[in-house]
Amino acid sequence: xxxxxxxxxxxxxxxxxMSVDQAMLEFASQSSSGSSVPTLRFYGWSQPTLSLGYFQxxxxxxxxxxxxxxxxxxxSTGGGAIVHDRELTYSLxxxxxxxxxxxxxxxxxxxxxxxxxxxxxxxxxxxxGLGSAADIYGESEVDDSESTVQAEACNLEPFLCFQRRTQWxxxxxxxxxxxxxxxxxxxxxxxxxxxxxxxxxxxxxLPGVNDLGSQAxxxxxxxxxxxxxxxxxxxxxxxxxxxQAEELESASLIRTRRFADPxxxxxx
Amino acid sequence: xxxxxxxxLFAESHEWVDVTQVDGAQVAVVGISAFAIEQLNDxxxxxxxxxxxxxxxxxxxxxxxxxxxxxxxxxxxSGEVLEVHQDLADHLDQLKDDPxxxxxxxxxxxxxxxxxxLLLDHAAYQxxxxxxS
Numbered sequence: 521x522x523x524x525x526x527x528x529x530x531x532x533x534x535x536x537x538m539s540v541d542q543a544m545l546e547f548a549s550q551s552s553s554g555s556s557v558p559t560l561r562f563y564g565w566s567q568p569t570l571s572l573g574y575f576q577x578x579x580x581x582x583x584x585x586x587x588x589x590x591x592x593x594x595x596s597t598g599g600g601a602i603v604h605d606r607e608l609t610y611s612l613x614x615x616x617x618x619x620x621x622x623x624x625x626x627x628x629x630x631x632x633x634x635x636x637x638x639x640x641x642x643x644x645x646x647x648x649g650l651g652s653a654a655d656i657y658g659e660s661e662v663d664d665s666e667s668t669v670q671a672e673a674c675n676l677e678p679f680l681c682f683q684r685r686t687q688w689x690x691x692x693x694x695x696x697x698x699x700x701x702x703x704x705x706x707x708x709x710x711x712x713x714x715x716x717x718x719x720x721x722x723x724x725x726l727p728g729v730n731d732l733g734s735q736a737x738x739x740x741x742x743x744x745x746x747x748x749x750x751x752x753x754x755x756x757x758x759x760x761x762x763x764q765a766e767e768l769e770s771a772s773l774i775r776t777r778r779f780a781d782p783x784x785x786x787x788x
Numbered sequence: 789x790x791x792x793x794x795x796x797l798f799a800e801s802h803e804w805v806d807v808t809q810v811d812g813a814q815v816a817v818v819g820i821s822a823f824a825i826e827q828l829n830d831x832x833x834x835x836x837x838x839x840x841x842x843x844x845x846x847x848x849x850x851x852x853x854x855x856x857x858x859x860x861x862x863x864x865x866s867g868e869v870l871e872v873h874q875d876l877a878d879h880l881d882q883l884k885d886d887p888x889x890x891x892x893x894x895x896x897x898x899x900x901x902x903x904x905x906l907l908l909d910h911a912a913y914q915x916x917x918x919x920x921s
Contacts, residue, residue: 575833575853598833598853629802629827631857686856702857706801709857 524558525761531564534593535779541611543771548615549707556615562743568605577788583679587722597701600681605720611712636688642749652733658687693732791888798913799864814898819891823917828854831880841869867899
């Protein structure tokens with residue numbers, strides 16, 4: 521069993537949340553394989569925030585009226601934009617020294633689909649235990665949501681992540697309710713993602729778990745159960761931990777140079 | 789003339805290098821290997837460096853987005869970027885078919901001859917790709 525680090529739930533603004541994730545990723549990459557362990561954290565957003573995918577143009581924001589007034593940040597991960605409001609957000613960093621043991625094969629480049637599946641299956645198992653019949657999109661027999669069909673009919677890739685589909689997404693009643701993305705560096709991989717809890721005024725077209733499921737669930741219910749199930753699927757025993765001083769210092773620098781820098785936001 | 793994959797040099801981070809002589813200077817033409825393109829799977833975006841940028845060996849010079857992951861590209865040699873393949877980002881679908889010709893990304897004026905000695909030949913690179921990382 522691999523030992524992993526579970527960080528306490530915290531709520532920050534967009535630049536800080538993205539900076540902490542990036543600092544965790546870089547720290548895991550720089551640490552020697554003996555001292556570097558998988559790290560899991562769940563977090564919130566101090567105010568509703570729109571995050572753009574890494575390669576999205578800032579001008580694309582104009583395509584989505586309900587989120588116009590929200591704070592904005594550019595993620596380091598790809599895909600579509602996300603309105604972070606009534607959601608549970610997670611990030612998982614795995615050093616490459618542990619990745620092969622966790623997913624059962626070497627993965628030198630690109631996405632590690634097995635990691636998506638292990639995280640998403642843990643979420644599905646949790647939701648099913650709470651009365652919501654979620655599925656992996658690629659295995660679901662339910663029709664796509666109306667919002668996705670409309671976006672595709674316009675022949676444009678949907679602006680919002682939750683209106684796009686990949687085979688590993690989690691859907692409930694035809695709606696995508698979990699979206700995740702990965703970023704790799706030389707020695708580690710970051711996967712972070714959002715679990716929609718309920719519809720936001722910043723994206724009223726996207727229902728969440730509590731709009732679609734049969735019983736109300738809380739962020740605390742979900743995060744605790746997912747942690748436990750994910751530990752079983754990854755073969756990781758979570759120990760409560762904190763960000764190290766080096767990571768906090770790094771996050772501060774990353775915030776200034778990247779995620780809170782207007783030129784980073786508007787670089788595309 | 790089409791490049792022979794077996795005569796190229798490779799970085800452990802999967803970039804290929806074709807060393808040419810231009811006006812008495814060594815110029816490295818750089819791309820990403822067929823193995824890397826296959827592993828990355830369906831590239832959708834690529835960020836290219838700007839001409840004039842001075843790179844240090846091992847430094848990130850660009851990024852690619854494949855299905856569900858963003859991954860960095862690393863400079864296989866140090867030196868100034870002389871030219872960038874501007875058409876590449878809009879034609880990533882062609883990269884898989886012709887990684888060693890159409891797929892060139894940039895030309896770098898080699899600043900340190902020793903960098904070339906740190907690269908792998910084709911046989912050594914193939915061996916690296918066939919071994920678990």
